[in-house]
Amino acid sequence: MKPFHALAGLAGRFLAALALVATTTGAALAQTPPNVLVVGQIAEPKSLDPHAVTAVNDFRIVMNLYEGLVRYKDGTLEVEPALAESWTISDDGLTYTFTLRDGVSFHDGSPLDAAAVKYNFDRMLDENHPEHDTGPFPLSFFFSAIDTVEAPDAGTVVFTLKDPYAPFLSNLAYPTGLIVSPESVKSQGADYGRNPSGTGPFRFAEWESNAKVVLVRNDDYWGGAPALEAVVFRPITDANTRVAEMLSGGLDLMVEVPPDNVSQFAEDDRFTVFEQAGPHVWFLILNAKEGPMSDKRVRQAVNYAIDKQSLTENVLQGTAEVAAGPTPPAFSWAYNDALEPYPHDPDKARELIAEAGHEGAELTFYVTEGGSGMLDPVSMGAAIQADLAEVGFDVKIETYEWNTFLGKVNPGLEGKADMAEMAWMTNDPDTLPYLALRTDAWPDSGGFNSGYYSNPEVDKLLEAARSSTDQAERAELYKQMQTIVYDDAPWAFIANWKQNAVTGSAVEGFDLQPSFFLLLSGVTKP
Amino acid sequence: MGAYILRRLIFAIPVLFGLTVIVFAIMALIPGDPAVAILGSYATPENVEKLNRDLGLDKPLVQQYVTWVGNMLQGDFGRSYSLNRPVLDEVLERFSATLILAGTALLLCSVLGLIAGIVSAVRQFGWADRVITFAVLIGISTPSFWLGLLLILLFAVTWQLLPASGMYAIYGGGDLPDLLKHLILPAVTLAVVATGVIARLTRAAMLEVLRQDYVRTARAKGLTERQVIYRHAFRAALVAVIPVIGIQAGFVLGGAVYIETVFQWPGIGAMLVKAISTRDLLLVQGGVLVVAASYVLFNLLADVAQHMLDPRLKL
Numbered sequence: 001m002k003p004f005h006a007l008a009g010l011a012g013r014f015l016a017a018l019a020l021v022a023t024t025t026g027a028a029l030a031q032t033p034p035n036v037l038v039v040g041q042i043a044e045p046k047s048l049d050p051h052a053v054t055a056v057n058d059f060r061i062v063m064n065l066y067e068g069l070v071r072y073k074d075g076t077l078e079v080e081p082a083l084a085e086s087w088t089i090s091d092d093g094l095t096y097t098f099t100l101r102d103g104v105s106f107h108d109g110s111p112l113d114a115a116a117v118k119y120n121f122d123r124m125l126d127e128n129h130p131e132h133d134t135g136p137f138p139l140s141f142f143f144s145a146i147d148t149v150e151a152p153d154a155g156t157v158v159f160t161l162k163d164p165y166a167p168f169l170s171n172l173a174y175p176t177g178l179i180v181s182p183e184s185v186k187s188q189g190a191d192y193g194r195n196p197s198g199t200g201p202f203r204f205a206e207w208e209s210n211a212k213v214v215l216v217r218n219d220d221y222w223g224g225a226p227a228l229e230a231v232v233f234r235p236i237t238d239a240n241t242r243v244a245e246m247l248s249g250g251l252d253l254m255v256e257v258p259p260d261n262v263s264q265f266a267e268d269d270r271f272t273v274f275e276q277a278g279p280h281v282w283f284l285i286l287n288a289k290e291g292p293m294s295d296k297r298v299r300q301a302v303n304y305a306i307d308k309q310s311l312t313e314n315v316l317q318g319t320a321e322v323a324a325g326p327t328p329p330a331f332s333w334a335y336n337d338a339l340e341p342y343p344h345d346p347d348k349a350r351e352l353i354a355e356a357g358h359e360g361a362e363l364t365f366y367v368t369e370g371g372s373g374m375l376d377p378v379s380m381g382a383a384i385q386a387d388l389a390e391v392g393f394d395v396k397i398e399t400y401e402w403n404t405f406l407g408k409v410n411p412g413l414e415g416k417a418d419m420a421e422m423a424w425m426t427n428d429p430d431t432l433p434y435l436a437l438r439t440d441a442w443p444d445s446g447g448f449n450s451g452y453y454s455n456p457e458v459d460k461l462l463e464a465a466r467s468s469t470d471q472a473e474r475a476e477l478y479k480q481m482q483t484i485v486y487d488d489a490p491w492a493f494i495a496n497w498k499q500n501a502v503t504g505s506a507v508e509g510f511d512l513q514p515s516f517f518l519l520l521s522g523v524t525k526p
Numbered sequence: 527m528g529a530y531i532l533r534r535l536i537f538a539i540p541v542l543f544g545l546t547v548i549v550f551a552i553m554a555l556i557p558g559d560p561a562v563a564i565l566g567s568y569a570t571p572e573n574v575e576k577l578n579r580d581l582g583l584d585k586p587l588v589q590q591y592v593t594w595v596g597n598m599l600q601g602d603f604g605r606s607y608s609l610n611r612p613v614l615d616e617v618l619e620r621f622s623a624t625l626i627l628a629g630t631a632l633l634l635c636s637v638l639g640l641i642a643g644i645v646s647a648v649r650q651f652g653w654a655d656r657v658i659t660f661a662v663l664i665g666i667s668t669p670s671f672w673l674g675l676l677l678i679l680l681f682a683v684t685w686q687l688l689p690a691s692g693m694y695a696i697y698g699g700g701d702l703p704d705l706l707k708h709l710i711l712p713a714v715t716l717a718v719v720a721t722g723v724i725a726r727l728t729r730a731a732m733l734e735v736l737r738q739d740y741v742r743t744a745r746a747k748g749l750t751e752r753q754v755i756y757r758h759a760f761r762a763a764l765v766a767v768i769p770v771i772g773i774q775a776g777f778v779l780g781g782a783v784y785i786e787t788v789f790q791w792p793g794i795g796a797m798l799v800k801a802i803s804t805r806d807l808l809l810v811q812g813g814v815l816v817v818a819a820s821y822v823l824f825n826l827l828a829d830v831a832q833h834m835l836d837p838r839l840k841l
Contacts, residue, residue, distance in 0.1 A: 038696060043800070047610040054564060136580035138564050141573060193610045209611075209619060210792030212696055232696055236790045237800070240675055244690040248682045403558025403805060406569055410562075435570075446572045 032252055035229040037507065037525050039518070040242045040254040044210055044235040047193030050178035051124050051137045055372070056425070059175045060255065060518035061213055061233055066178035066198030069098050069117065069157070070169055072515050077279060077331055077427070079169045083112060083179060083199065084157075093164030093469045098157045104222050106181035107203040114151030119182040121149045121159075131185050134192055139176040164467035166474055167428035174427045175517075201226045201521035210235065226521040227509075246271075252504045252525060255518065259317035259376075265502045272505070275498045276512035279330040280373055281323055281432065282423040284384070284492035287413040289452035292358040299489040301356075302419070303342035305349040305391040306384055312495050315379045320495040325482045326437065327429050328496045330514040333471060334429035336479035339486050341493065349391040362394045366409060366420035371402035373423040375497060381421060384492075412443035412450050419492070420450065427515065429478050434462050437485060453490030531830065538822045542815065546598075549814045550591050553807050559583065560607050560805040581607060583807075594811065604808035608801065613812040617794065621816055623693060624786070624793035628778045630709055631716035635778070636771055639721045643728020643767075648755060650733065658725065665722035670781055674715040674788040681711060691790035712789040716781055720774045727770050731763035738762075765836045772828025776821055 032038045043057050050062040069084040081087075084098035104112040123131045124140040145165035150158040161168065171177055184197035196204050201223065202215035213233040219225045234251070236242040239258045246254045246265075257265060257273070265271040286293040286302060293299055308322040324341040327334060353359055367381035368374055378399065385395045398417070400408060409420045424432045434441065439454040441447025458481055465477035486493075499516050509522045561577035562569040578584050585593075597604060603613035646658045682690035693708050694700050735741065736759055744758045745751075783795030790796075794813055801809040833839050 032696075044609070046608050049610075052610065054568070136564075136577055138561075138573070138577055139568065141568075190605070190610075209609075209616065210623075210797075211692060211694065234692070234696060236691060237796070238787050238790065241678065241691045241788055241790055244675075244678045244683050248686060248690050250690060250696070401558075402803070403563050404556075406562050407558050410569055411571075443571075446570045448570065 032249070032504075034506075034526055035227070036232060037228050037230070037520065037523060038232045038234060038250065038252045039520075040245055040251040041233050041235050042239075042242075042256050043237055045213060045233075048196040048204065048207070048213070049134070049180065049193040050175045050198075051120075051140070051180065052135060052193055053175065054138050056516050059516070061215070062175050062178060062196075062198075063200075063517040064202045064215060064231065064520050065196055065200045065204060066175075066180065067200050068172050068174075068177040068179060069100075070173045070177075072173050072513065072517075075511070075513065077170070077514055078333065079173050082173075083117075087169075089469050093166070093467060094161050096159040096161070096168065098159075100155045100157065101222065102155065104199050105220065106183070106197050106199055107218060108181050108184050108197040110181055110183040112179065112199055113154040114157045115154070116182050117157045117179060118149045118151045119185075120179050121146060123185065124176075131189075134185060134190055137176075139174075142171045142174060142176045164469065166466050166468055167430040170428040173515075202228075202231060205230070221521075223521070227524040228520065231520055246502060246504075249504070252507050253501060253510065254503075255499075255501045257500050257502050259319045262317070262319065262500060270505050272503050272507075274501045274503070274510070274512045275319075276500075276514060277321055277328070277330055277496055277498045278425065278514050278516045279328045279427065280423065280425045280497040280516075281326065281328050281493070282320070282373070282375060282380075282421075282495040282497065283323065283326070284494065285409070285413065285420045285422050285451040286490060286492060287418045287451050288454075288490055289414055291418050292356070292361040292363065293418050293451075295356040295358065296488060297352040297356040298358050298361075299492075300342070300487075301349040301352040301391065302388065302492045303489050304345045304352070305393075306387045306492055306494065307344040308341060308494055309344060311380060311383055315376055315383055316495065319500060320375065320497045323493040323496045325486045325493055326433055326491065327478060327482050330496070331429040331478075334475045334478040336482040338479075339482060342489075346387075346391050353391060353393075360392050360394060362396065363388070363418040364416070365395050365397050366405065366413075366417045367397050367399045368405040368421055369399060369401050371405065371423075373425050373497065374402070374421065375423070375495070377421050380494075409450050410443065410448060412452065414452065422450075422491075423497075425497075425516065429474075430462070430466055433458075433478075433481060433485070434466060437481075437490065438462055451490055453488065455484060455488055458484055458488075527830070527833075530833075531826070534826050534829070538819075538826075541822060542819060545815060545818050546595055546811070547591075549811050550594065553805075553810055554587055556805075558805055560807060563803070563805040564607065594808070598812075598815075603812040606801070606806050606809040608804040608806040608809065613808050616797065616809065617812050617816050620792060620794040620797045620813070621820070623791060624779065624782055624795060626705075627709065627712055627716065627786070627791055627793055628775070628782050630713040631720070631778050631782075632771070632775055634713060634717040635720035635724055635774065638717070639724025640728050640767070642721070642725040644732055644755065644760060646725065646729040647732030647736065655729075659729075662722040662725045665718045666726075668718060670715055670719055671784040671788050673718060674712065674785055677711045677715060678788070693792055712785050712791050715789075716778060716785045719781065720778055723774060723777075724767065724771060728763065728767050731766040732759060735759045735762045761835065765832060768832045768835065769828055772825055775824045775828075779817065779820075 041057055045058040045061055046053050048062055050066055067082045070079040071082040073080040083101055085101050087096060087098045089096055106112060122129050124137045125143060145161045147160045147162045181197040185192045188195045194207055201218055201221045203218045205216045206214040215231045217225055217229050236245060242254055243261045245251050262273060266273045286299045288294055312320045312322055322341045324339040329335045368377045381397055385397055388395045413420060426432050436448040437453055438459050441449040442452055443450055461477045461481040465474045468474050499512055501512055503510050506525050508524045513519060561574040565573055606613050606616055609616055642658045646655045649655050678690045681688040688711055689708050695704050741754060741759055744754045782793055783799060786793040786796040798813050
C-alpha cells in the first residue's frame with residue numbers, strides 16, 4: 001500500500017501544480033443553481049440520527065437538521081439558549097431545570113415538548129427502552145452522568161445528575177445532545193437514520209446512497225426560515241477529486257482542503273478560503289512509567305528538540321498552529337495564554353538529556369498511517385524522528401494502520417513503546433485532560449492516560465473543575481492545570497489544527513465555527 | 527453443454543462456501559474491531575465492550591459465523607454498522623454501478639485491443655505496428671489513477687467538457703445521456719491497461735496463426751486477404767485470446783477500486799476499501815462474496831465461449 005500512497009501524494013502535487021496553470025487560463029465555471037448550496041463532503045454519512053454518529057463529517061449535516069436545548073454562541077465554544085429559552089442550576093450542581101421555547105414543532109409536525117426531550121435521553125441511556133435497539137449510541141457516555149430526566153409539565157425538563165458534572169451543558173450543545181422527533185423514531189424504527197426529523201432550519205428531503213443528501217428550507221423555522229432553498233451534501237472521498245470538482249464549478253463549498261491546494265484557492269479571486277483554529281490538539285504521548293521518558297528532564301528535552309514551527313509550516317503547510325500546552329486556544333475562556341510553546345532549542349535539549357544521563361538512548365515511536373484528526377502522521381513522524389536524532393536519540397519508528405494503532409496505544413505503552421502520536425478533538429476543556437492526564441485515567445482504569453502520567457495536584461484540579469458550575473472558577477482551575485502539565489511535559493505538545501473550507505464567489509454569509517460544525521442557516525447564494 | 531454448465535455451477539458451491547470461511551476468518555484475524563473504528567479516540571475498553579455487546583459481537587466466533595451463514599441462506603445478509611442499512615441493498619446497488627463501469631471498460635478494451643492486435647500482426651514491422659506497439663507499451667505502463675487525475679484535469683477542469691466525478695448529475699440528469707457523460711472518463715481510464723494487454727496477446731496469437739499451413743492454403747485457394755484474416759486466422763486466434771479477456775475482466779473489476787475512488791464512482795471497490803477501514807464486518811463479507819460469485823460466473827462464461835469457438839475442446 002505504501003508505494004501507492006507515495007505515488008498518490010506525488011500525483012496530488014502534480015495535479016495541484018497543473019491545476020494552477022489550468023485555472024489561470026480562466027475557464028468559465030459551470031454553475032450550480034441559485035439558492036442551492038452544493039457542499040463537498042469527505043465521505044458518505046453513516047446515519048442522520050445524531051445520537052448514532054461520531055464523525056465530524058456527519059455532524060456537518062445533522063447540525064443543520066436538528067437543534068439541542070443549548071448551542072454554541074456564534075464563533076465561540078460558550079453555550080447559549082436554543083430549544084431551551086432559559087435554565088437554572090441548583091447550588092449543588094446536581095439539578096438542571098430547562099424552560100422550553102414555546103410553539104416549536106418537529107419537521108414531521110409533532111410538537112417539541114418536555115416529553116419529547118425526556119424520550120431522547122431515555123432512548124439513549126435506558127437499555128430497556130422500547131427504541132433503544134434503534135442504536136447503538138456510541139457516544140451516549142457523554143450523558144452517563146444523568147440519573148433521571150423528568151418532565152413535570154410540557155414546557156419544563158429537569159435533569160438530575162449522579163455527580164456534579166460541569167461539561168454537561170457543553171455536551172448538550174454537542175451533536176449527541178440534539179433532539180430527534182420521537183414520533184419519527186417510533187414510526188421509522190431502525191430506518192430512522194435515513195428518514196430523520198428534527199426542529200432545525202433545514203428539513204430532510206432525500207438521501208441517494210453514495211451520491212447526495214439533500215436538505216430543504218424549513219419554512220416554519222422558529223428562528224426565521226433560511227435564505228437557501230436547499231443544501232446538497234456530496235460525498236467525495238478523494239481529496240484531489242474534491243479539488244477538481246471545486247475548480248470545475250460542481251461545488252459551492254468544500255471542506256478539508258488538502259494543504260497542497262490551499263494557496264492555490266487563496267490566490268484565485270473566484271474563491272474565498274476560510275480558516276479557523278478548533279478545539280484540536282496533536283501531541284506525542286510520552287511513556288512516563290519506564291525508560292528514559294520516566295525522567296521529566298528527558299520529556300522536556302523532547303519538547304525542546306522538536307522544531308514545531310517547521311512541522312506546522314513545512315509538513316502541514318500552514319494548516320495548523322504550534323501548540324503550547326494540553327488545552328487548545330479555541331477554548332478561549334479556559335486557555336492559559338501565559339504559556340509560550342517550548343522553543344526549538346537542541347542545545348538545551350542535549351543539556352537536559354546529559355543531565356539525566358540518557359545520551360544516545362534508543363526509543364520506540366508508534367506512528368499511525370492516518371486517522372481522525374491525525375493530519376499527516378507519517379511525514380510528521382519522520383520529521384520528529386530527524387529532530388530527535390539531532391539531539392542524539394536513536395528513534396525506531398513502528399507504523400500501524402489507525403485501528404490497529406488504537407488497539408496498541410489505548411491499552412497503554414508499557415513494555416511496548418516510549419512515545420506515540422495522538423490527536424484529540426473535543427467540545428469542552430474538561431474532556432481531554434480528564435480522560436488522558438489523571439492518575440485514575442490510566443488504561444487499566446478505563447482511561448486514555450496511555451503514558452501513565454501522574455500528578456496528584458493535576459488530579460485535584462481536574463476533579464474540582466469538573467464539579468464546579470461557575471465558569472470563572474473552572475477557568476482558573478484549568479489554567480493552573482495547564483501550567484503544571486506544561487512543566488511536567490507528559491506529552492510533546494505539537495500542533496492545533498486549523499479547519500479550512502473554500503467557497504465559490506456567489507456564496508455569502510458563511511463562516512467556520514471553532515466547534516468544527518458547519519452551520520448554514522445564515523448562508524446566501526443568489 | 528447444459529450438463530457442463532450445471533456441473534460447473536455445482537462445483538461453485540464448495541468454492542463459495544470455502545470463501546465464507548476464509549473471508550470470515552480474515553476479518554476476525556485483522557487487529558482492531560468495529561467498536562474501536564466507530565468510537566475512534568473514545569474507544570475505552572468499557573465503551574468498546576458495551577458497543578460490541580450492542581452489535582452482537584461479544585458472542586464466540588463460531589456462533590457468529592453460524593449465525594451469519596444461517597441468516598445468509600435465508601437471504602438476510604445483515605445490516606452494515608457504518609452505513610446503517612441492509613448489506614444486500616448496499617452491495618447490489620454498488621455492484622451494479624461497478625458492472626456498468628467495468629462492463630463498459632471491458633467492452634472498450636476488447637474491441638480496441640482486438641483491432642489494434644490484428645492490425646499490428648497483419649502489418650508486422652510496418653509503421654502501424656510500430657505506432658501501436660509503442661502506444662500499447664505506454665498504456666500498459668501508465669498508472670491508472672494518475673491517468674484518471676490527468677483526464678479530470680483536462681476534460682473537467684480546463685476544458686469543462688465532462689463532469690469530474692459521480693455517476694449522475696446532482697440536480698436534473700439521471701437519464702442515459704447523463705450516465706454516459708459521467709461514464710466516459712472512468713471507463714476510458716480503466717480500459718487503457720487492459721487494452722494494452724489484449725492488443726499484445728492478440729498480436730502474438732495472430733502472428734502464430736498466420737504462419738500456419740491452413741492460412742497458406744486459404745491464400746492459395748485464392749481467397750481475398752480480408753477473408754483469410756477475418757474468417758480463418760482471426761477465429762483461430764480468438765481461441766487463445768478469449769481466456770485472457772476472461773482474466774482481464776477480473777483485473778478490470780480489481781482496477782475499478784482505484785478508479786472508483788478517483789472518480790467517486792459509487793461502485794463496490796470503493797465500498798470495500800472503506801468497509802475494511804471501518805471494520806464493517808458484514809459489509810465486507812457480503813461484498814466479497816458477491817464479487818467472488820461474479821468471478822466464478824465470468825470464468826464460466828469465458829470457458830463456455832472458448833468451447834463454442836474451439837471444437838477440439840470436449841465438454
